[in-house]
Amino acid sequence: MRSVAGAGVVVTGAGSGIGAALARRFAAEGARVVVNDLDAGAAARVAQACGGTAAPGDAASADGVAALLATATGVLGEIDLFCANAGVARGDGEGSEDDWEASWQVNVMAHVRAARLLLPGWLGRGSGHLICTVSAAGLLTMLGAAPYSATKHAALGFAEWLAATYAHRGITVQALCPMGVRTPMLSGISPAAELILGPTAITTDEVADAVIAGIAEGGFLILPHPDVARMYAGRATDTDRWLRGMNKLQTQTETAV
Ligand SMILES: NC(=O)c1ccc[n+]([C@@H]2O[C@H](COP(=O)([O-])OP(=O)(O)OC[C@H]3O[C@@H](n4cnc5c(N)ncnc54)[C@H](O)[C@@H]3O)[C@@H](O)[C@H]2O)c1
Numbered sequence: 001m002r003s004v005a006g007a008g009v010v011v012t013g014a015g016s017g018i019g020a021a022l023a024r025r026f027a028a029e030g031a032r033v034v035v036n037d038l039d040a041g042a043a044a045r046v047a048q049a050c051g052g053t054a055a056p057g058d059a060a061s062a063d064g065v066a067a068l069l070a071t072a073t074g075v076l077g078e079i080d081l082f083c084a085n086a087g088v089a090r091g092d093g094e095g096s097e098d099d100w101e102a103s104w105q106v107n108v109m110a111h112v113r114a115a116r117l118l119l120p121g122w123l124g125r126g127s128g129h130l131i132c133t134v135s136a137a138g139l140l141t142m143l144g145a146a147p148y149s150a151t152k153h154a155a156l157g158f159a160e161w162l163a164a165t166y167a168h169r170g171i172t173v174q175a176l177c178p179m180g181v182r183t184p185m186l187s188g189i190s191p192a193a194e195l196i197l198g199p200t201a202i203t204t205d206e207v208a209d210a211v212i213a214g215i216a217e218g219g220f221l222i223l224p225h226p227d228v229a230r231m232y233a234g235r236a237t238d239t240d241r242w243l244r245g246m247n248k249l250q251t252q253t254e255t256a257v
Contacts, residue, residue: 001080001129001172002216005030008076010068012059012110013086015042017183018133018176021204022083022211024050029212034072036086059086060110069117078125082118084111085133085176089189095147107151111158119166126170131211132159136179136225139232143250144190163220174214178207178224191257196249200225 001007004026011026013019015037023046027033033052037043040056047054055071058064072079088106091099111132122128135142138152156175163173180186180197181204187194207224214222223229235242 001127002218003029004081004212004215007031007080008034008072008078009081009083010034010036010055010072010076010079011083011085012036012068012114013038013133014083015039015046017185018178018181018204018207019083019085020046021208022085023047023052025205025208025212026081027051031081032076034068034075036068038086059084060106060113062113065110065113065117069114078121079118080127081129081131082114083131083133084114085131086110087133087135087185089145089148089185089193091147092144092190093146095145099147100151103147103151104154107148108154108158111155115158115162119171122171123166123169128170129172129174129215130159130162131174131176131215131222132156134159134175134177136177136223136228136231138175139177139221139228140235141246142189142193143196143246143253144192148189160220172218174218174220174222176207176211176214176222176224177228178202178210179228181207181224192250192253195253195256200227 009026009031011019011023014023014035023033023035027050034055035043035047035052036055036059043054043056053075090102134155135152137149138156142149159175180201182201210224
């Protein structure tokens, strides 16, 4: 799919932030949009504003994903594009057991469960499009937030695996990897996050612009902050230098926050 016009689209976590901007933009481009969020009121408000259909509920649990897909299929007929966007930023530093569990369920297993249920139909018809909202933290790291960083790496790994496995069967998988975006989440990650990401933070509408351009181009990585490609290359080619740079940033945030 190179354009969302006329497509049946589901966006999870679309009651706020990036997901809400994606739902609005997709609807403006002519898509039929199902707006999911745990927060039923927020899902209803976004759906009403963009002429979509609200499908409140948990987009991470096995039962929640199954219910969302059943509702969305009833509304849309076919789901052409599924945006696994809901995410949580839980836990400072190494995080607690609960932080890891919540992060694993929402940031990773939500994508796995959606893909498992979507793939049989998509493979049967020879087309389907999944966009996983990962993060630059999945390509690099997020200082101050280990559960977030590690689960975003896992989400990237799963998306890569899907792309490598199913591209020849008509399945498109893309990973949306922004750095800081002005949403309620940004201020909640860690004091270091605002310090590091704040100066280059972009708006949710700029992320939606990048997603529309990314869908048209079809590349695996959608990078609303183009500099991330350079940093990702630096991490791969000289990992020790990259880690020294990250540790320097860590010491700077320790003195600043
Ligand atoms: N804001 C940033 O700087 C930034 C940067 C990179 C990636 N991201 C990623 O973008 C995605 C969206 O984040 P955002 O910044 O818009 O955050 P946000 O907090 O504004 O919105 C996230 C929404 O997801 C919903 N949600 C959480 N768990 C859910 C679940 N289990 N089922 C359904 N809905 C659920 C929340 O209710 C909320 O409305 C996340 O995956 C996040 O990790 C954010």
